[in-house]
Amino acid sequence: MGVLETTRMRACTATKVAPGTKRGAIDLPVGRILAGDCVEAMRSLPTASVDLVFADPPYNLQLGGELNRPDGSHVDAVTDAWDRFDSFAAYDAFTRDWLSEARRVLKPDGALWVIGSYHNIYRVGAILQDLGFWLLNDIVWRKTNPMPNFRGTRFTNAHETLLWASTGEKARYHFNYRAMKTLNDELQMRSDWVIPICGGQERLKENGHKAHPTQKPEALLYRVLLATTEKGDVVLDPFFGTGTTGAVAKRLGRQWIGCEREAAYREVATRRIAKELPLDESAIATMNSPRTAPKVAFGAVVEAGLLPPGTHVFDKKRRWTATVRADGSLVCAGASGSIHGLGKELQGAPSCNGWAFWHYDAAGEIKPIDAVRQTYLLSVED
Amino acid sequence: MGVLETTRMRACTATKVAPGTKRGAIDLPVGRILAGDCVEAMRSLPTASVDLVFADPPYNLQLGGELNRPDGSHVDAVTDAWDRFDSFAAYDAFTRDWLSEARRVLKPDGALWVIGSYHNIYRVGAILQDLGFWLLNDIVWRKTNPMPNFRGTRFTNAHETLLWASTGEKARYHFNYRAMKTLNDELQMRSDWVIPICGGQERLKENGHKAHPTQKPEALLYRVLLATTEKGDVVLDPFFGTGTTGAVAKRLGRQWIGCEREAAYREVATRRIAKELPLDESAIATMNSPRTAPKVAFGAVVEAGLLPPGTHVFDKKRRWTATVRADGSLVCAGASGSIHGLGKELQGAPSCNGWAFWHYDAAGEIKPIDAVRQTYLLSVED
DNA sequence: CTCGGGGATGAATCTAGTC
DNA sequence: GGACTAGATTCATCCCCGA
Numbered sequence: 001m002g003v004l005e006t007t008r009m010r011a012c013t014a015t016k017v018a019p020g021t022k023r024g025a026i027d028l029p030v031g032r033i034l035a036g037d038c039v040e041a042m043r044s045l046p047t048a049s050v051d052l053v054f055a056d057p058p059y060n061l062q063l064g065g066e067l068n069r070p071d072g073s074h075v076d077a078v079t080d081a082w083d084r085f086d087s088f089a090a091y092d093a094f095t096r097d098w099l100s101e102a103r104r105v106l107k108p109d110g111a112l113w114v115i116g117s118y119h120n121i122y123r124v125g126a127i128l129q130d131l132g133f134w135l136l137n138d139i140v141w142r143k144t145n146p147m148p149n150f151r152g153t154r155f156t157n158a159h160e161t162l163l164w165a166s167t168g169e170k171a172r173y174h175f176n177y178r179a180m181k182t183l184n185d186e187l188q189m190r191s192d193w194v195i196p197i198c199g200g201q202e203r204l205k206e207n208g209h210k211a212h213p214t215q216k217p218e219a220l221l222y223r224v225l226l227a228t229t230e231k232g233d234v235v236l237d238p239f240f241g242t243g244t245t246g247a248v249a250k251r252l253g254r255q256w257i258g259c260e261r262e263a264a265y266r267e268v269a270t271r272r273i274a275k276e277l278p279l280d281e282s283a284i285a286t287m288n289s290p291r292t293a294p295k296v297a298f299g300a301v302v303e304a305g306l307l308p309p310g311t312h313v314f315d316k317k318r319r320w321t322a323t324v325r326a327d328g329s330l331v332c333a334g335a336s337g338s339i340h341g342l343g344k345e346l347q348g349a350p351s352c353n354g355w356a357f358w359h360y361d362a363a364g365e366i367k368p369i370d371a372v373r374q375t376y377l378l379s380v381e382d
Numbered sequence: 383m384g385v386l387e388t389t390r391m392r393a394c395t396a397t398k399v400a401p402g403t404k405r406g407a408i409d410l411p412v413g414r415i416l417a418g419d420c421v422e423a424m425r426s427l428p429t430a431s432v433d434l435v436f437a438d439p440p441y442n443l444q445l446g447g448e449l450n451r452p453d454g455s456h457v458d459a460v461t462d463a464w465d466r467f468d469s470f471a472a473y474d475a476f477t478r479d480w481l482s483e484a485r486r487v488l489k490p491d492g493a494l495w496v497i498g499s500y501h502n503i504y505r506v507g508a509i510l511q512d513l514g515f516w517l518l519n520d521i522v523w524r525k526t527n528p529m530p531n532f533r534g535t536r537f538t539n540a541h542e543t544l545l546w547a548s549t550g551e552k553a554r555y556h557f558n559y560r561a562m563k564t565l566n567d568e569l570q571m572r573s574d575w576v577i578p579i580c581g582g583q584e585r586l587k588e589n590g591h592k593a594h595p596t597q598k599p600e601a602l603l604y605r606v607l608l609a610t611t612e613k614g615d616v617v618l619d620p621f622f623g624t625g626t627t628g629a630v631a632k633r634l635g636r637q638w639i640g641c642e643r644e645a646a647y648r649e650v651a652t653r654r655i656a657k658e659l660p661l662d663e664s665a666i667a668t669m670n671s672p673r674t675a676p677k678v679a680f681g682a683v684v685e686a687g688l689l690p691p692g693t694h695v696f697d698k699k700r701r702w703t704a705t706v707r708a709d710g711s712l713v714c715a716g717a718s719g720s721i722h723g724l725g726k727e728l729q730g731a732p733s734c735n736g737w738a739f740w741h742y743d744a745a746g747e748i749k750p751i752d753a754v755r756q757t758y759l760l761s762v763e764d
Numbered sequence: 765c766t767c768g769g770g771g772a773t774g775a776a777t778c779t780a781g782t783c
Numbered sequence: 784g785g786a787c788t789a790g791a792t793t794c795a796t797c798c799c800c801g802a
């Protein structure tokens with residue numbers, strides 16, 4: 001197997017149509033949501049044309065009767081028709097179909113992500129291996145705020161699983177090791193990710209009701225795309241839903257294609273992505289070189305959206321202003337580095353505590369970024 | 383499906399031979415390590431005789447020893463360079479074999495645990511479902527100190543997965559909810575467990591080298607056995623290795639049976655378990671049900687004179703006031719019923735915990751009637 | 765304006781015993 | 784086996800509203 005780490009190496013093998021270029025050899029419906037069944041929709045795409053597939057298929061929950069909380073309120077469960085299958089065999093056939101088509105559409109050095117729960121992920125994983133995909137990692141999304149087990153009958157189901165696979169045992173794939181390490185406080189990014197479920201402002205509503213029962217948090221897609229794609233890559237999501245994949249892809253400068261059967265979801269997703277703004281070029285650039293390795297605990301704060309990429313930070317006297325990048329590094333006047341390293345370099349000082357040195361504008365009030373760290377710590381403490 | 387929470391209830395359905403009793407109807411090789419292939423060894427055990435199976439199967443075929451292809455031909459794991467299909471097919475056949483035998487040996491209300499990594503757990507999970515097992519949870523063992531990914535090519539593989547399954551969708555199973563909640567600082571135990579890998583004093587050594595490549599931490603087995611077995615239960619481990627399952631089972635007052643093909647491991651395990659001391663009776667009992675709340679009929683409280691007939695009870699917001707009747711029923715504006723039923727009916731709710739819903743006036747202080755239940759419990763304790 | 769309490773809610777395979 | 788009833792059961796977060 002092989003690993004390509006830098007944008008440059010990636011560009012050499014890329015066959016995608018960069019936006020703005022004229023060499024439209026491959027005509028991809030980039031930035032569009034294809035209507036109808038995803039297998040049919042994928043058939044319309046050329047072979048070996050996509051860099052990444054991210055799929056959030058139905059989980060086949062097989063729920064029984066009604067469930068109430070101890071206070072008597074009703075649990076709004078996922079009972080939609082799209083999640084119902086007659087048997088494991090039917091679910092397996094469905095899974096084989098869409099995975100096969102995804103495999104055809106992927107470039108040889110592309111990769112696939114699937115998210116699921118214990119209801120379906122073991123079937124998906126086995127079929128994926130049977131089809132020749134090669135598992136690179138299984139990733140555990142540890143939810144900070146899962147729904148409890150109201151009846152006290154099992155362990156609280158507090159996680160979901162993502163599978164990351166290349167197209168084969170010997171296939172090349174892309175992993176932005178440095179970006180992940182930077183994002184994780186200079187420690188290797190682990191296979192368990194602590195991320196809250198999607199709620200609050202991020203949760204899309206229609207007429208006061210959730211627009212989609214299983215909307216995924218953007219932080220999840222953020223990490224997936226940052227880890228395994230480069231700027232300009234084409235990302236395909238066969239179960240587009242409300243378009244979290246598209247929104248995050250657009251923000252990070254990736255191209256996207258969606259498939260979605262339900263017209264209502266397509267409309268919500270279209271409106272959502274239209275409002276999304278791509279991050280500044282400098283904000284997207286990630287730390288790819290070990291030489292400039294920043295020593296930060298800052299990446300998680302960025303990922304959590306507390307200081308989104310593109311945010312400007314500055315020292316107290318406003319001598320320097322820097323831009324936050326996606327992996328938690330800063331860039332300022334050609335120089336870049338961690339919050340500590342860049343502060344040190346700019347001042348010509350022997351050392352610098354970036355948390356105290358850099359400030360941000362909190363609704364008119366100038367605060368050290370350490371304030372955000374505190375907020376973040378409170379939000380993820382476990 | 384059903385859940386039994388107390389030791390008393392469990393004893394009603396148990397068919398195991400309690401130690402020290404004479405009713406040895408079932409002759410189990412309890413406290414012994416069976417030599418040879420685990421499928422063969424399990425064949426020597428009676429049907430429906432074991433309460434729990436905990437299995438740590440080999441993660442790859444090299445460690446699996448004797449394997450046969452579906453057509454019966456022998457697979458030499460060390461020298462053969464078989465293709466993907468042969469490899470997975472052989473592992474699947476092996477998995478089906480031992481899981482089928484485990485299923486036969488399990489009591490109808492027994493349960494199965496399997497631990498694995500992304501290399502094998504998806505195959506195991508799918509086969510387990512195919513055989514009729516019913517997944518209850520998948521548990522993530524999050525390692526505090528995993529081995530780093532030295533080459534920086536993937537995410538640090540920082541977890542392993544455990545599957546917990548009952549014998550079928552409608553099958554009963556055992557879950558010590560209170561014990562788990564207590565163990566987790568009075569919060570529901572989640573599906574992600576943070577436990578260090580096995581090392582230090584706990585790691586068994588032979589001639590300075592680790593005695594077994596994949597020795598599991600005792601903390602893992604401790605939690606598994608505490609959660610899903612009762613004292614005296616029979617636990618079977620088909621891949622016994624150095625006997626972590628046996629050691630923890632002995633400590634917790636569970637009976638155990640092991641299967642292990644390697645004589646060297648059997649010797650290590652035997653010595654290890656001999657040194658293990660069972661915990662004191664009271665220590666085990668305390669851990670199992672630290673806050674057992676026996677069921678109390680409201681009528682008994684009335685009968686005891688703690689809330690005499692004629693007492694007025696009301697909900698917190700005083701929307702309804704009901705009168706206690708001599709038989710422990712409540713009456714309110716023509717409607718009547720149990721404390722639960724009437725509360726449910728008045729609110730139009732799907733369910734109601736009357737102990738928390740109804741309040742009474744305790745010398746000017748408004749208290750839920752559950753407070754009286756506690757008083758009652760104390761009074762009948764001795 | 766802030767602060768605190770109450771209500772709502774999230775991919776959930778969610779009861780046991782008796783007649 | 785189905786209907787019925789007694790009884791047991793929740794964590795983190797966000798929004799709204801009132802003080």
